[in-house]
Amino acid sequence: MHSETDPKQAPFSEFRGADAVVTGAASGIGAAIARRLASLGTRVVLVDRNADQLEAVGKSIREQGGNAVPAVVDVTQPDAFARLVQCRGLEGFAPRFCVNAAGIDLPRSKTGDYPVENWDRVLSVNLSGVFYAMRFAIPRMIARGGGSIVNIASIMGHRGIEGQPAYTAAKHGVVGLSRAAALDHAKDGIRVNCVSPGYVDTPLLDFMPAEHRQAATAKHPLGRFGTTSEISDAILFLLSDQSTFVTGACLPVDGGYLAK
Numbered sequence: 001m002h003s004e005t006d007p008k009q010a011p012f013s014e015f016r017g018a019d020a021v022v023t024g025a026a027s028g029i030g031a032a033i034a035r036r037l038a039s040l041g042t043r044v045v046l047v048d049r050n051a052d053q054l055e056a057v058g059k060s061i062r063e064q065g066g067n068a069v070p071a072v073v074d075v076t077q078p079d080a081f082a083r084l085v086q087c088r089g090l091e092g093f094a095p096r097f098c099v100n101a102a103g104i105d106l107p108r109s110k111t112g113d114y115p116v117e118n119w120d121r122v123l124s125v126n127l128s129g130v131f132y133a134m135r136f137a138i139p140r141m142i143a144r145g146g147g148s149i150v151n152i153a154s155i156m157g158h159r160g161i162e163g164q165p166a167y168t169a170a171k172h173g174v175v176g177l178s179r180a181a182a183l184d185h186a187k188d189g190i191r192v193n194c195v196s197p198g199y200v201d202t203p204l205l206d207f208m209p210a211e212h213r214q215a216a217t218a219k220h221p222l223g224r225f226g227t228t229s230e231i232s233d234a235i236l237f238l239l240s241d242q243s244t245f246v247t248g249a250c251l252p253v254d255g256g257y258l259a260k
């Protein structure tokens with residue numbers, strides 16, 4: 001029997017006092033959702049391999065009264081997450097929320113010429129890293145009675161893109177992995193969803209030549225790139241109790257890119 005959410009409960013109050021882990025938290029989309037969660041009273045474990053930037057994000061969150069714990073972790077190392085709980089203060093860490101935003105992109109090259117080394121790097125960060133993080137978070141979410149996970153896929157998780165075989169394959173993988181995990185853990189009270197951003201101006205796009213930027217902008221019916229704040233809005237919705245009947249879904253936040 002469906003019971004209505006208590007209308008007196010303030011939206012997003014579930015985040016106050018909860019624990020979250022955010023990968024890729026030193027920059028771009030990960031940093032934006034980490035800041036948003038901290039502003040709602042969540043203790044956020046900030047995971048990234050970039051120690052200096054991670055420390056800077058943690059410091060600025062704490063200066064604004066938020067609770068952030070930086071943890072230098074390379075998401076391609078399956079055992080690195082387990083070492084998180086050996087950090088002081090994180091011994092019994094059991095996140096209710098998990099966002100997987102760590103990702104890389106590498107210069108374009110056709111599939112027939114694509115360097116094997118780049119293939120391995122992109123797949124290990126963008127796909128295996130998401131699996132390792134969920135492999136860490138899910139048993140701990142089960143132990144605490146449930147949770148909500150949002151993985152950052154991409155429009156390239158739904159379309160083939162020339163010159164980006166590894167990124168396209170990894171992001172299709174993130175969509176599939178999220179669906180499988182959603183099915184596996186629905187009965188455990190864990191929801192798993194994806195957000196598929198269109199282009200967002202973050203350091204990930206630094207390598208992109210100006211002519212590619214123009215062409216990419218034109219592919220978004222809204223005529224611009226998105227912002228990290230717009231992507232965070234969607235992540236927050238999927239993490240939150242505003243979406244308790246949503247799991248295994250992939251929400252495009254793409255200015256209409258996938259509508260074509």
Ligand SMILES: NC(=O)c1ccc[n+]([C@@H]2O[C@H](COP(=O)([O-])OP(=O)(O)OC[C@H]3O[C@@H](n4cnc5c(N)ncnc54)[C@H](O)[C@@H]3O)[C@@H](O)[C@H]2O)c1
Binds near residue numbers: 029030104197205
């Ligand atoms: N920017 C876009 O246009 C766009 C579009 C669609 C999807 N995405 C996805 O959104 C996510 C966030 O990207 P962003 O745009 O914020 O990029 P970003 O470069 O600003 O941030 C990515 C973060 O991931 C971290 N990272 C990379 N490899 C790591 C590793 N091995 N271990 C730990 N951390 C690692 C980086 O240090 C960086 O802080 C990525 O998954 C990306 O693929 C981005």
